[in-house]
Amino acid sequence: xxxxxxxxxxxxxxxxxxxxxxxxxxxxxxxxxxxxxxxxxxxxxxxxxxxxxxxxxxxxxxxxxxxxxxxxxxxxxxxxxxxxxxxxxxxxxxxxxxxxxxxxxxxxxxxxxxxxxxxxxxxxxxxxxxxxxxxxxxxxxxxxxxxxxxxxxxxxxxxxxxxxxxxxxxxxxxxxxxxxxxxxxxxxxxxxxxx
Amino acid sequence: xxxxxxxxxxxxxxxxxxxxxxxxxxxxxxxxxxxxxxxxxxxxxxxxxxxxxxxxxxxxxxxxxxxxxxxxxxxxxxxxxxxxxxxxxxxxxxxxxxxxxxxxxxxxxxxxxxxxxxxxxxxxxxxxxxxxxxxxxxxxxxxxxxxxxxxxxxxxxxxxxxxxxxxxxxxxxxxxxxxxxxxxxxxxxxxxxxx
Amino acid sequence: xxxxxxxxxxxxxxxxxxxxxxxxxxxxxxxxxxxxxxxxxxxxxxxxxxxxxxxxxxxxxxxxxxxxxxxxxxxxxxxxxxxxxxxxxxxxxxxxxxxxxxxxxxxxxxxxxxxxxxxxxxxxxxxxxxxxxxxxxxxxxxxxxxxxxxxxxxxxxxxxxxxxxxxxxxxxxxxxxxxxxxxxxxxxxxxxxxx
Amino acid sequence: xxxxxxxxxxxxxxxxxxxxxxxxxxxxxxxxxxxxxxxxxxxxxxxxxxxxxxxxxxxxxxxxxxxxxxxxxxxxxxxxxxxxxxxxxxxxxxxxxxxxxxxxxxxxxxxxxxxxxxxxxxxxxxxxxxxxxxxxxxxxxxxxxxxxxxxxxxxxxxxxxxxxxxxxxxxxxxxxxxxxxxxxxxxxxxxxxxx
DNA sequence: TATGAATGAGCCTTCATTCAT
DNA sequence: AATGAATGAAGGCTCATTCAT
Numbered sequence: 139x140x141x142x143x144x145x146x147x148x149x150x151x152x153x154x155x156x157x158x159x160x161x162x163x164x165x166x167x168x169x170x171x172x173x174x175x176x177x178x179x180x181x182x183x184x185x186x187x188x189x190x191x192x193x194x195x196x197x198x199x200x201x202x203x204x205x206x207x208x209x210x211x212x213x214x215x216x217x218x219x220x221x222x223x224x225x226x227x228x229x230x231x232x233x234x235x236x237x238x239x240x241x242x243x244x245x246x247x248x249x250x251x252x253x254x255x256x257x258x259x260x261x262x263x264x265x266x267x268x269x270x271x272x273x274x275x276x277x278x279x280x281x282x283x284x285x286x287x288x289x290x291x292x293x294x295x296x297x298x299x300x301x302x303x304x305x306x307x308x309x310x311x312x313x314x315x316x317x318x319x320x321x322x323x324x325x326x327x328x329x330x331x332x333x
Numbered sequence: 334x335x336x337x338x339x340x341x342x343x344x345x346x347x348x349x350x351x352x353x354x355x356x357x358x359x360x361x362x363x364x365x366x367x368x369x370x371x372x373x374x375x376x377x378x379x380x381x382x383x384x385x386x387x388x389x390x391x392x393x394x395x396x397x398x399x400x401x402x403x404x405x406x407x408x409x410x411x412x413x414x415x416x417x418x419x420x421x422x423x424x425x426x427x428x429x430x431x432x433x434x435x436x437x438x439x440x441x442x443x444x445x446x447x448x449x450x451x452x453x454x455x456x457x458x459x460x461x462x463x464x465x466x467x468x469x470x471x472x473x474x475x476x477x478x479x480x481x482x483x484x485x486x487x488x489x490x491x492x493x494x495x496x497x498x499x500x501x502x503x504x505x506x507x508x509x510x511x512x513x514x515x516x517x518x519x520x521x522x523x524x525x526x527x528x
Numbered sequence: 529x530x531x532x533x534x535x536x537x538x539x540x541x542x543x544x545x546x547x548x549x550x551x552x553x554x555x556x557x558x559x560x561x562x563x564x565x566x567x568x569x570x571x572x573x574x575x576x577x578x579x580x581x582x583x584x585x586x587x588x589x590x591x592x593x594x595x596x597x598x599x600x601x602x603x604x605x606x607x608x609x610x611x612x613x614x615x616x617x618x619x620x621x622x623x624x625x626x627x628x629x630x631x632x633x634x635x636x637x638x639x640x641x642x643x644x645x646x647x648x649x650x651x652x653x654x655x656x657x658x659x660x661x662x663x664x665x666x667x668x669x670x671x672x673x674x675x676x677x678x679x680x681x682x683x684x685x686x687x688x689x690x691x692x693x694x695x696x697x698x699x700x701x702x703x704x705x706x707x708x709x710x711x712x713x714x715x716x717x718x719x720x721x722x723x
Numbered sequence: 724x725x726x727x728x729x730x731x732x733x734x735x736x737x738x739x740x741x742x743x744x745x746x747x748x749x750x751x752x753x754x755x756x757x758x759x760x761x762x763x764x765x766x767x768x769x770x771x772x773x774x775x776x777x778x779x780x781x782x783x784x785x786x787x788x789x790x791x792x793x794x795x796x797x798x799x800x801x802x803x804x805x806x807x808x809x810x811x812x813x814x815x816x817x818x819x820x821x822x823x824x825x826x827x828x829x830x831x832x833x834x835x836x837x838x839x840x841x842x843x844x845x846x847x848x849x850x851x852x853x854x855x856x857x858x859x860x861x862x863x864x865x866x867x868x869x870x871x872x873x874x875x876x877x878x879x880x881x882x883x884x885x886x887x888x889x890x891x892x893x894x895x896x897x898x899x900x901x902x903x904x905x906x907x908x909x910x911x912x913x914x915x916x917x918x
Numbered sequence: 919t920a921t922g923a924a925t926g927a928g929c930c931t932t933c934a935t936t937c938a939t
Numbered sequence: 940a941a942t943g944a945a946t947g948a949a950g951g952c953t954c955a956t957t958c959a960t
Binding site: 340372373 | 923924925926927
Binding site for chain 5: 166167168178179181182187188
């Protein structure tokens with residue numbers, strides 16, 4: 139299968155780097171090819187077009203990203219701990235790969251409607267993980283039940299996302315991972331039931 | 334003064350529409366000119382280049398946007414009411430002008446570092462409004478003081494922003510404004526002091 | 529008459545300066561207008577189009593230039609002195625107005641065939657002066673008669689012109705006028721009869 | 724090596740023709756591409772920009788031009804014959820390629836300072852050939868020693884150049900090459916020692 | 919006459935994509 | 940499969956010229 143060939147991975151990784159360094163619109167296919175160590179034409183043996191590269195980058199990288207978070211939260215029993223794990227892994231994975239962080243937080247926000255739709259498809263899995271935590275929390279009465287889930291999910295995702303964006307925009311000058319407990323505390327406070 | 338001329342406004346408004354419909358990078362200058370009802374060359378009497386259009390769009394539109402919110406929150410006495418007002422006006426203004434909403438939530442996220450820097454400059458005023466509310470809240474012991482302000486601000490802005498983005502992505506199918514009380518409730522819950 | 533109005537002269541002088549400073553193709557009409565202290569549109573009350581400005585510049589400036597030389601050589605009796613006068617005045621006039629020198633030696637060489645034709649018309653008068661000196665010289669047996677006049681004229685004009693061009697290209701760093709006697713000596717040597 | 728590829732030569736030759744026919748500033752890149760039988764974009768695989776085409780045209784064509792003259796004069800022993808050879812080859816080469824003649828005599832005179840500088844660099848070699856002939860002539864007492872070399876060089880180059888320009892301007896209606904002996908005679912007369 | 923805002927045709931250059939080798 | 944030279948469509952921007960005031 140095409141995706142298992144070494145050049146496929148080389149192109150994906152090259153694309154992440156080039157996009158992180160130049161931004162999506164300044165990322166010429168030839169630049170990606172050079173960084174990946176292949177000829178320009180070779181790109182088109184693996185990808186339909188430039189847009190397809192971007193979508194594939196997101197699917198590959200975010201797929202793994204989400205996968206890890208999904209698995210880790212499943213392993214946890216406690217709802218609060220699930221959320222903490224989610225936040226921590228989210229921060230950790232981006233802190234470790236700042237190229238990916240730039241691409242995720244900044245570059246992927248742009249682009250055509252149909253790219254965005256595909257990206258949202260992938261993101262859907264992530265949001266599902268959040269929803270499941272919330273549902274479990276409501277069931278266990280750790281999370282308030284008077285607000286609908288999408289709203290709470292938006293707070294969780296919005297807060298995490300905004301925090302990472304801030305970190306990226308400030309050129310990763312502070313320690314993102316160490317913020318996890320406070321973010322968790324803040325969110326749990328908002329979510330908790332008001333006895 | 335250049336900005337008071339009717340064509341300036343026409344171009345800004347044309348740009349908002351065209352960018353909302355096509356995305357920034359697919360928005361040819363000639364398209365903006367046509368929508369504004371001016372010749373292509375006229376654009377360059379009012380704007381340095383295409384990038385300058387985008388920045389001006391943001392400064393003009395977001396400037397007013399933020400101005401309104403800043404004034405309205407200042408008029409309120411109660412901290413909780415200030416936050417509610419902020420959320421409500423944020424939602425209302427974007428709900429009323431969905432072209433602007435698309436540009437704000439999607440198109441402006443992209444683009445070169447130097448565009449982003451300029452945009453952040455404008456946004457700074459908005460974040461300052463949030464910070465002031467938080468500071469006042471801490472003083473009045475309505476807001477917890479054990480977390481730093483940037484973090485809480487990120488929750489507030491992140492949640493509001495994510496909510497609007499969701500609304501835009503779902504093609505404005507639900508009533509954004511009516512969400513304000515719940516968002517407010519959720520955020521205040523997270524922020525409140527834990528006695 | 530149009531040409532006597534003060535703005536006509538202002539535009540011509542502005543054009544000479546702007547062209548000397550920027551080169552013909554980087555000399556926008558608006559730049560010339562600004563330098564002349566008139567509105568862009570005013571230019572077109574005095575000139576048909578941009579090309580017409582260039583031609584008029586040449587006619588005005590070179591007209592005077594040639595006029596002076598023609599008169600001065602006529603006043604001289606001696607053929608040798610006539611040629612010396614011609615060389616000296618040629619050098620002097622350009623040395624005094626280096627903007628004009630740049631325009632004459634460099635900028636006017638370019639441009640469309642039909643501009644060149646008009647320029648040549650003006651130059652014709654200058655070449656006629658040379659021819660008359662040569663004819664007189666031949667008559668008086670000071671100038672050899674075994675070569676045709678155009679050839680000798682080309683030597684005279686070519687040598688003078690090349691000397692000025694060199695001076696312009698070297699940024700007028702040496703004294704052009706003081707070269708006149710040597711140039712005259714050299715040319716007379718070539719022209720003299722070989723007894 | 725880039726310059727050896729057939730398309731490089733095709734573009735250079737196409738450029739010479741198009742520039743000769745239209746003048747440099749009216750020579751669109753697309754016209755040159757069409758004449759050369761390549762796509763517009765192909766031009767930019769071989770040349771940095773439009774200006775680079777002009778400079779390359781000059782370097783290539785004038786390089787060969789000067790090379791031939793330099794070699795031929797070196798082969799001659801006699802100083803007078805060296806000069807005759809120079810004049811003859813100069814005329815012959817331009818007579819044979821009238822497109823090149825137009826470009827050399829008219830189009831290359833124009834243009835930005837930095838183009839001119841590059842052109843002068845190439846021309847320098849030609850002027851050096853003249854200087855060497857003069858020095859040899861002085862040594863052998865065939866050329867007068869009371870005038871400085873640059874001045875005499877200006878007469879030689881100026882006369883030759885002016886003659887060619889006249890020929891080009893008169894649309895090559897007379898036989899340029901046959902003028903060589905007279906031009907030579909005239910110049911030698913000017914240069915000779917006055918015993 | 920004079921103004922200068924407005925016009926819009928025109929062109930260099932980029933770069934995603936193709937295809938002969 | 941892989942290459943990379945070649946393609947050519949597309950668009951931002953300039954500037955000579957016009958015309959309503």
